[in-house]
Amino acid sequence: MKKYAYFPGCSLEKMASSYHKSALETTEVFDIELQELDDWNCCGATTYFHVDAILAHTLVARNLAMAEKEGLDLVAPCSACYKNAYFTNDYIKNDPDLKEHINFALEEDDLQFNAEIEVFHLIDIFANDVGPDLIKEKVNNPLKGLIIAPYYGCQIVRPRKNGEEVENPQFFEDIISAMGAEPAYFPERLRCCGGSLIMTNRVAALNMVRILLQSAEKNGAHVIATACPLCQVNLECYQEQVNEEFGTDFKLPILYFTQLLGLALGISPKKLGIGIELVSATPVFSKLLPKEAN
Amino acid sequence: MALKPSFSDEISNLLYAAHGNPINACIQCGTCSGTCPVANYMDQTPRRLIGMINADLKEDVLDCNTYWFCASCYHCTVRCPADIDIAGVMYAVKRYSIWNKTYSEDLVGPKFSEAFVKTIVRTGRSYEPILAPTYMFHFGPKDFFHEAVTASKMMLKGRIPVLPPRIKRLENFKNMIRKIIPLGESS
Numbered sequence: 001m002k003k004y005a006y007f008p009g010c011s012l013e014k015m016a017s018s019y020h021k022s023a024l025e026t027t028e029v030f031d032i033e034l035q036e037l038d039d040w041n042c043c044g045a046t047t048y049f050h051v052d053a054i055l056a057h058t059l060v061a062r063n064l065a066m067a068e069k070e071g072l073d074l075v076a077p078c079s080a081c082y083k084n085a086y087f088t089n090d091y092i093k094n095d096p097d098l099k100e101h102i103n104f105a106l107e108e109d110d111l112q113f114n115a116e117i118e119v120f121h122l123i124d125i126f127a128n129d130v131g132p133d134l135i136k137e138k139v140n141n142p143l144k145g146l147i148i149a150p151y152y153g154c155q156i157v158r159p160r161k162n163g164e165e166v167e168n169p170q171f172f173e174d175i176i177s178a179m180g181a182e183p184a185y186f187p188e189r190l191r192c193c194g195g196s197l198i199m200t201n202r203v204a205a206l207n208m209v210r211i212l213l214q215s216a217e218k219n220g221a222h223v224i225a226t227a228c229p230l231c232q233v234n235l236e237c238y239q240e241q242v243n244e245e246f247g248t249d250f251k252l253p254i255l256y257f258t259q260l261l262g263l264a265l266g267i268s269p270k271k272l273g274i275g276i277e278l279v280s281a282t283p284v285f286s287k288l289l290p291k292e293a294n
Numbered sequence: 295m296a297l298k299p300s301f302s303d304e305i306s307n308l309l310y311a312a313h314g315n316p317i318n319a320c321i322q323c324g325t326c327s328g329t330c331p332v333a334n335y336m337d338q339t340p341r342r343l344i345g346m347i348n349a350d351l352k353e354d355v356l357d358c359n360t361y362w363f364c365a366s367c368y369h370c371t372v373r374c375p376a377d378i379d380i381a382g383v384m385y386a387v388k389r390y391s392i393w394n395k396t397y398s399e400d401l402v403g404p405k406f407s408e409a410f411v412k413t414i415v416r417t418g419r420s421y422e423p424i425l426a427p428t429y430m431f432h433f434g435p436k437d438f439f440h441e442a443v444t445a446s447k448m449m450l451k452g453r454i455p456v457l458p459p460r461i462k463r464l465e466n467f468k469n470m471i472r473k474i475i476p477l478g479e480s481s
Contacts, residue, residue, distance in 0.1 A: 105473040109466035158368035192367035
C-alpha cells in the first residue's frame with residue numbers, strides 16, 4: 001500500500017464534497033491511502049499572493065511541514081492548492097533565506113520544514129503511480145459509448161513545473177481511454193475557466209465558461225471531466241447564468257474525473273457523490289451502452 | 295541625495311520568487327496579449343501594460359483594470375519567448391496597488407482579496423458566505439438576483455457550509471502570521 005498526506009482544501013469540505021468522496025473511493029481500489037492532514041489551513045488560493053508573497057508561502061508551508069512531519073509526500077486534488085503547494089515547496093528547496101524566514105514563523109506552531117517532500121496533484125497519482133494499464137485492468141464497467149471532454153484547465157499544467165509538456169499534454173485523454181470511454185477532441189481543454197473572476201469580473205468569466213461549453217458541445221462531448229473544484233463550479237453552477245446572459249441552452253453535465261473513473265470501476269453513483277449537481281448527470285447514464293453491447 | 299527607484303524598478307523588486315527574466319527583457323512581441331483569455335475586457339493588453347511599466351508611466355498603469363482582471367491562468371507566462379513570468383508581474387502590480395491603495399474604486403478584485411485574506415487570518419479556512427457581501431453588493435440588481443439564485447440552489451444541495459469552519463490550533467496559527475506581518479487588529 002502506498003500512502004500520501006492528503007490536503008483536501010476548503011472547497012472539498014462542502015462545495016466539492018463529491019470530489020472528496022470519489023477521490024477516496026477510487027484511490028482505495030488501487031491500494032493507495034490518502035491520509036488527511038490533521039488541522040490543515042487554507043492555502044490562500046490566488047488571493048494571498050495579491051497581498052503578500054512571504055505570508056502566502058508561510059501559510060502554504062504550514063501544511064507542507066505537517067506532511068513532512070508524517071514522512072509523507074503531499075497530494076492535493078484542487079489545482080490551485082496544488083500549484084501553491086508545489087511552488088512553495090520548490091522555492092523553499094532552492095532559497096535558504098526564504099526557508100529561514102518561514103521556519104522562524106512556523107516555530108509558533110511547533111513545526112519546521114526542510115523541503116524534503118514532493119507535491120503531487122491527485123491526477124498525477126492516477127496518470128503516473130497507477131497508470132492507464134492498471135486502470136484498464138481494474139475497470140469492470142467500461143464507459144462504452146460515452147464521449148468525455150478532458151478539461152485540464154490551467155494550474156495542473158501551468159506554470160511549467162519540470163520542463164513538462166504544457167501545450168499538448170495527453171495524460172487526461174489516456175485516463176479517459178482506460179475507463180473505456182472516448183476522449184472528445186476538445187481544443188479549448190487548456191483554456192482558463194475564469195477562476196475567481198466569477199466573483200470579481202462576472203461577465204468576463206461567464207464568457208470564458210461559455211467558450212468552453214460551446215467547444216465541448218460542438219465536438220460531441222456528453223460530459224466534461226474536471227480535476228479542479230473551481231473549474232467544476234464555474235462550468236456547472238454558473239451554466240444557467242451563462243444561458244441567461246448569452247441566450248444559450250447548455251445542459252452539459254460536469255463531473256470530476258474521479259466520479260467517472262469510479263463508475264468505470266463499478267462503484268455506486270451515490271458513493272461517488274453523484275446527485276448533488278445543479279446540471280443533472282442523468283444524460284451520462286443514458287449515453288452508456290448496455291453491458292451486453294460491450 | 296538618495297536615489298529614488300523608478301516605478302519599473304519598484305515592480306521588478308516586487309517580483310519575489312518569480313524565476314523568470316526581468317521585465318526589461320520584454321521585446322513587445324504581443325504573444326501574451328494574443329494568448330490572454332481576458333484581454334478583450336482589459337483597458338490595456340498585457341503587452342501594453344509591460345511597455346507602460348518599462349516607460350515608468352506609473353499613474354496610467356495603476357489606473358487601469360488590466361492587472362486585476364488577470365485570472366492567473368499562466369498561459370502568457372509559459373509562452374513568453376523572453377521568459378518573463380507575466381502572471382507574476384500582474385501579482386506584483388496587484389500587491390503594489392493594495393499596499394498603496396492606488397487601485398481604481400470600482401474594481402471588486404482588491405476588495406475580494408482583502409476580505410478573503412482577513413477571513414483566513416481569523417479562522418484558518420475560507421468561508422464563502424462571509425465573502426459574498428464583498429462582491430455581491432457591487433452587482434446591479436439583475437446580477438445580484440442571479441447570484442442569489444445560484445447560491446440558494448447550491449445551499450439546497452448541501453454544497454455551502456452553514457457554519458464557518460475553523461482550524462484547531464488557531465492561536466498558534468495567528469502567532470505565526472504575526473511573525474510575518476502585523477495583523478492590524480486590536481482584539
